[in-house]
Amino acid sequence: MFLDARPRVGPARAxxxxxxxxxxxxxxxxxxxxxxPSRAPAWGAAEILGLTLFFAGTIxxxxxxxxxxxxxxxxxxxxxxxxxxxxxxxxxxxxxxxxVKYRLPLASLxxxxxRWSRTLLQGAAAGAAAVAGNNLGQAATxxxxxxxxxxxxxxxxxxxxxxxxxxxxxLGRVHQPIELAALALLVGVVVPIGEELFFRGLxxxxxxxxxxxxxxxxxxxxxxxxxxxxxxxxxxxxMLGVVxxxxxxxxxxxxxxxxxxxxxNLIALLAFYQTPPG
Numbered sequence: 040m041f042l043d044a045r046p047r048v049g050p051a052r053a054x055x056x057x058x059x060x061x062x063x064x065x066x067x068x069x070x071x072x073x074x075x076p077s078r079a080p081a082w083g084a085a086e087i088l089g090l091t092l093f094f095a096g097t098i099x100x101x102x103x104x105x106x107x108x109x110x111x112x113x114x115x116x117x118x119x120x121x122x123x124x125x126x127x128x129x130x131x132x133x134x135x136x137x138x139v140k141y142r143l144p145l146a147s148l149x150x151x152x153x154r155w156s157r158t159l160l161q162g163a164a165a166g167a168a169a170v171a172g173n174n175l176g177q178a179a180t181x182x183x184x185x186x187x188x189x190x191x192x193x194x195x196x197x198x199x200x201x202x203x204x205x206x207x208x209x210l211g212r213v214h215q216p217i218e219l220a221a222l223a224l225l226v227g228v229v230v231p232i233g234e235e236l237f238f239r240g241l242x243x244x245x246x247x248x249x250x251x252x253x254x255x256x257x258x259x260x261x262x263x264x265x266x267x268x269x270x271x272x273x274x275x276x277x278m279l280g281v282v283x284x285x286x287x288x289x290x291x292x293x294x295x296x297x298x299x300x301x302x303x304n305l306i307a308l309l310a311f312y313q314t315p316p317g
Contacts, residue, residue, distance in 0.1 A: 206226065
């Protein structure tokens with residue numbers, strides 16, 4: 040389209056026209072996949088693909104816009120705004136598909152709570168497993184890379200990759216109690232709710248209806264790790280995804296996984312401030 044339009048309207052207008060068309064397609068395809076009629080009793084690959092394409096097309100663009108408007112602003116509000124918007128979109132997408140399109144109850148997404156004492160105990164157990172899996176994944180990553188480049192270089196590589204993530208880029212400049220409380224609320228509550236609804240409630244839920252439980256757990260965890268775009272931390276995130284999917288599988292509720300997810304994130308936050316990487 041750009042090449043066809045350039046001789047007639049010039050390169051600038053041709054580029055704008057092509058970009059607008061690409062944006063329209065980027066919204067039209069997900070919208071079609073999400074709203075297309077279906078006789079299935081519940082959601083499947085079409086809705087997951089539609090939401091994934093929507094997030095892939097909008098969240099990086101929004102991140103670029105927010106970073107461009109960051110001049111003169113402290114970093115936490117910018118990163119916080121992006122995280123809130125992203126996880127609100129995760130939750131809204133999952134709720135729309137289950138409740139509006141398929142008219143299913145909240146329980147279809149794992150939004151059920153039995154006895155709170157039992158739920159909290161399940162969340163604590165899953166949280167301990169999540170932290171252990173995260174540490175095991177990081178140690179295994181360092182070990183495997185160390186066979187190739189040496190342990191010290193591998194450890195430095197994993198640390199550098201972790202520090203490039205948006206949250207860790209902010210941590211070194213967040214010290215005020217109110218900022219720390221906001222960051223803890225963000226990583227301990229907001230992120231777990233949004234990500235559990237999408238990755239476990241929607242994605243794992245769809246895979247579980249069609250596949251053996253262990254294969255569904257593995258595929259959903261691989262998708263979870265790939266979506267984070269953190270190569271050196273991929274194994275740790277994969278282990279976390281496995282634990283959270285099994286927590287949903289064996290409890291029938293997302294709440295223990297949300298507790299475990301938040302616990303894992305908060306312990307990582309605490310570990311950073313206890314021994315910040317140099």
